[in-house]
Amino acid sequence: MTIALGQNQGTAALGEPGVWQRLKTNKNWLAFWFMLPTAVFLIFFLAYPLGLGIWLSFTDARLGRGGVFVGFENYDFLRDDPIFWLSVFNTLLYTVVASTIKFAVGLYLALLLNEKLPFKAVIRAVVLLPFIVPTVLSAIAFWWLFDPQFSIISWSLKKMGLITANIDFLGDAWNARWSVIFANIWRGVPFVAITLLAGLQTVSPSLYEAATIDGATTWQRFRYITYPLLTPIIAVVMTFSVLFTFTDFQLIWVMTRGGPVNATHLMATFSYQRAIMSGYLGEGAAISTAMIPFLLAAIMVSWFGLQKRKWQQGGDND
Amino acid sequence: MNHFTRRALVKGGTALGAAAALSGPALMDWAKAWAQNAPWKPEKGAKLAMLRWKYFVQSEDDAFVKLIAAFTKATGVPVEISRESYEDVQPKASVAANTGTGPDLFWGLYSLPHLFPQKCMDVSDVANYLGKKYGGWVDSAVKYGHSGNKWICIPICYSGALMNYRIEASNKAGFSKFPDKLDSFLEYTKAMKANGLPGGFALGHASGDGNSWAHWCLWSHNGQTVDAQDKVIINSPETAKALEYAKQLYAQMIPGTAAWNDSSNNKAFLAGEIGWTNNGISIYVAAQKNAPKIAEDMNHAYFPIGVSGKPTELHLMYPVLAMTYTKYPQACKALMAFMLEADNFNPWIESAKGYLTHCLNAYDKNPVWTADPKATPFRDVAKRTLTAGGLGSVGEKAATAIADFVVVDMFANCCTGREDVKGSISIAERQLKRIYR
Numbered sequence: 178m179t180i181a182l183g184q185n186q187g188t189a190a191l192g193e194p195g196v197w198q199r200l201k202t203n204k205n206w207l208a209f210w211f212m213l214p215t216a217v218f219l220i221f222f223l224a225y226p227l228g229l230g231i232w233l234s235f236t237d238a239r240l241g242r243g244g245v246f247v248g249f250e251n252y253d254f255l256r257d258d259p260i261f262w263l264s265v266f267n268t269l270l271y272t273v274v275a276s277t278i279k280f281a282v283g284l285y286l287a288l289l290l291n292e293k294l295p296f297k298a299v300i301r302a303v304v305l306l307p308f309i310v311p312t313v314l315s316a317i318a319f320w321w322l323f324d325p326q327f328s329i330i331s332w333s334l335k336k337m338g339l340i341t342a343n344i345d346f347l348g349d350a351w352n353a354r355w356s357v358i359f360a361n362i363w364r365g366v367p368f369v370a371i372t373l374l375a376g377l378q379t380v381s382p383s384l385y386e387a388a389t390i391d392g393a394t395t396w397q398r399f400r401y402i403t404y405p406l407l408t409p410i411i412a413v414v415m416t417f418s419v420l421f422t423f424t425d426f427q428l429i430w431v432m433t434r435g436g437p438v439n440a441t442h443l444m445a446t447f448s449y450q451r452a453i454m455s456g457y458l459g460e461g462a463a464i465s466t467a468m469i470p471f472l473l474a475a476i477m478v479s480w481f482g483l484q485k486r487k488w489q490q491g492g493d494n495d
Numbered sequence: 496m497n498h499f500t501r502r503a504l505v506k507g508g509t510a511l512g513a514a515a516a517l518s519g520p521a522l523m524d525w526a527k528a529w530a531q532n533a534p535w536k537p538e539k540g541a542k543l544a545m546l547r548w549k550y551f552v553q554s555e556d557d558a559f560v561k562l563i564a565a566f567t568k569a570t571g572v573p574v575e576i577s578r579e580s581y582e583d584v585q586p587k588a589s590v591a592a593n594t595g596t597g598p599d600l601f602w603g604l605y606s607l608p609h610l611f612p613q614k615c616m617d618v619s620d621v622a623n624y625l626g627k628k629y630g631g632w633v634d635s636a637v638k639y640g641h642s643g644n645k646w647i648c649i650p651i652c653y654s655g656a657l658m659n660y661r662i663e664a665s666n667k668a669g670f671s672k673f674p675d676k677l678d679s680f681l682e683y684t685k686a687m688k689a690n691g692l693p694g695g696f697a698l699g700h701a702s703g704d705g706n707s708w709a710h711w712c713l714w715s716h717n718g719q720t721v722d723a724q725d726k727v728i729i730n731s732p733e734t735a736k737a738l739e740y741a742k743q744l745y746a747q748m749i750p751g752t753a754a755w756n757d758s759s760n761n762k763a764f765l766a767g768e769i770g771w772t773n774n775g776i777s778i779y780v781a782a783q784k785n786a787p788k789i790a791e792d793m794n795h796a797y798f799p800i801g802v803s804g805k806p807t808e809l810h811l812m813y814p815v816l817a818m819t820y821t822k823y824p825q826a827c828k829a830l831m832a833f834m835l836e837a838d839n840f841n842p843w844i845e846s847a848k849g850y851l852t853h854c855l856n857a858y859d860k861n862p863v864w865t866a867d868p869k870a871t872p873f874r875d876v877a878k879r880t881l882t883a884g885g886l887g888s889v890g891e892k893a894a895t896a897i898a899d900f901v902v903v904d905m906f907a908n909c910c911t912g913r914e915d916v917k918g919s920i921s922i923a924e925r926q927l928k929r930i931y932r
Contacts, residue, residue, distance in 0.1 A: 239589075240589055257925075258925075259922065324759075324762075325749075325750060325751020325752070325754050325755070326749070326751060326762065326763045326766065326768045327762065327766070343750065345750050345751050348750065348755075350913065434699065436699040436754060436907075437698070437699060437907065438907040438908050438911055439904065451899070454898050454899065455898045455899040456585075456586075456589075456895055457895075
């Protein structure tokens with residue numbers, strides 16, 4: 178009797194686990210619990226601010242005070258705002274030129290560092306230096322290098338007798354653009370170089386050996402082995418590089434504050450200028466929101482770049 | 496020529512400033528006596544928090560800390576001071592005003608109280624008390640201090656920006672006295688450039704120096720951003736004249752001013768690269784320390800007078816306000832009054848070495864203004880300044896136009912040749928119309 182009763186009780190408890198019990202033990206729910214912290218983090222720190230930013234762009238919010246919904250008013254104003262379009266032009270120029278050069282120089286450096294060199298470890302560490310220095314510090318250094326009165330570049334050229342007056346690096350619109358682009362390239366090359374180097378080292382040496390035996394030239398080895406195998410990592414590196422460059426803020430803000438006469442304002446600095454300095458949160462948010470399509474496009478490129486080719490999984494390369 | 500050193504300034508200051516002699520125990524005794532007789536008795540258990548702009552001169556902050564310590568000893572009210580760079584006080588105060596929590600007192604820039612006048616405590620009694628006791632307020636302080644017919648803040652001081660110039664080079668250029676008219680100033684800049692020591696005004700986004708000279712240039716030609724009703728009137732022949740004048744000045748400036756920020760002209764002047772610019776007294780103070788020859792060979796002057804025949808300068812005002820949400824309004828008022836009492840204010844403003852100028856007429860007598868004649872022009876900046884927004888209101892809109900560099904960019908557009916006069920004005924007009932809508 179006693180045993181039977183015990184068995185009956187046991188069956189009842191096993192047969193109908195409580196809701197809580199099921200939430201605790203069910204495998205599907207378990208996965209949910211594991212994902213929850215990340216989801217909460219992403220929602221609070223990424224999705225919510227992004228959503229709020231987009232919402233703000235449709236309001237006339239000012240710094241420190243809520244706004245009311247104004248529809249596309251902010252966008253309408255920006256559409257006819259020459260400074261906004263100038264900032265779009267600057268951002269695209271900055272991103273395209275800087276990213277292209279960063280890629281070219283970075284890839285070259287990576288190939289170089291992949292060769293057998295004396296003091297390889299030291300050289301690799303040195304290459305990383307610009308990336309390690311805090312951006313603001315390097316920006317201040319460049320600001321001094323390009324100073325209208327105290328530039329060491331102007332000073333040296335003058336001493337060498339090559340020029341007679343100081344170069345107006347940051348006071349002339351185009352000079353200023355090239356100067357900030359140069360600073361960005363200097364800072365961004367190590368990231369590209371080191372990441373591509375990591376990619377290069379995953380390429381199996383046997384492929385090169387086989388190609389060499391088949392009589393492939395250096396160029397052919399690069400074109401038909403290195404480059405295809407490096408494509409996925411190039412896609413990732415360039416996506417990040419483009420995203421970082423497109424949203425750059427510190428370099429510009431420290432070196433030019435968007436000047437001279439807005440000639441180096443990027444969308445990010447222009448957004449900050451309007452939202453925080455002038456207090457027009459709504460308009461600043463609209464400028465930031467206008468960056469999203471460009472950023473999405475960059476991400477899409479990477480997404481397609483990352484699609485695995487069939488041949489990489491052993492299929493035909495058709 | 497006057498040979499004044501810092502030592503002479505300090506010596507003169509102590510000799511002349513009887514009030515300045517109050518320090519240590521004497522200050523404490525005076526503070527206690529003041530607290531007993533003051534019209535404002537702090538609430539029981541009161542404690543205050545104040546957010547102020549971050550000091551430019553360490554000695555000013557030291558004197559301020561002393562002053563606050565004396566207040567705490569005399570009244571028993573602890574005061575917690577926090578400091579932010581002057582551009583950051585405004586957003587923090589705005590958030591505090593809207594959420595109803597935060598420091599009791601904010602000490603920020605010119606238009607701060609006008610962003611939320613209804614959240615600022617009425618301090619008319621304090622302002623009237625101080626005005627009566629200390630020879631009255633200067634006009635610009637009255638305008639900044641008032642919303643409707645009540646005082647919503649106490650204007651503490653100004654930070655002035657005037658012409659800085661090299662004496663010997665100016666003499667050589669044929670100007671034994673710094674030019675005081677627009678035409679003669681243009682001639683002066685030409686002569687200086689011809690002699691190999693040009694000058695320069697900042698045309699980059701220099702919050703202080705850029706705005707100060709650009710507004711002077713606009714106003715000195717009777718140009719205005721808005722009229723008394725805040726209607727945008729920038730598109731005028733006067734503005735065009737101001738721009739044409741600025742363009743002529745620009746041709747005489749050292750190359751690179753389009754990239755200048757607030758510190759660029761200081762560096763260039765101290766390195767002997769330029770012979771004239773607009774700035775606070777900071778170049779002079781730095782020169783006394785590190786380049787005594789330049790300090791000896793430089794002086795300050797008012798901006799030249801324009802077509803109206805009156806000064807048209809723009810200087811930076813620092814008002815202090817108390818929030819209506821404070822639990823201790825009497826303590827706030829007591830502190831505001833205490834700060835501006837002669838026994839506190841005199842040593843404090845002296846410690847600022849001319850960076851800061853009073854708004855109460857009686858303090859014209861402070862020895863800091865006469866011990867070194869080179870500091871004297873800064874004594875008058877509160878009397879000479881126009882208010883942010885010119886003819887218009889001093890509120891949020893004027894502050895936004897300044898923060899957004901509308902006028903500076905208009906001048907920069909024209910001077911650098913990016914836009915013609917018409918184009919420069921129309922860009923500024925469009926921005927202003929949005930700000931003042």
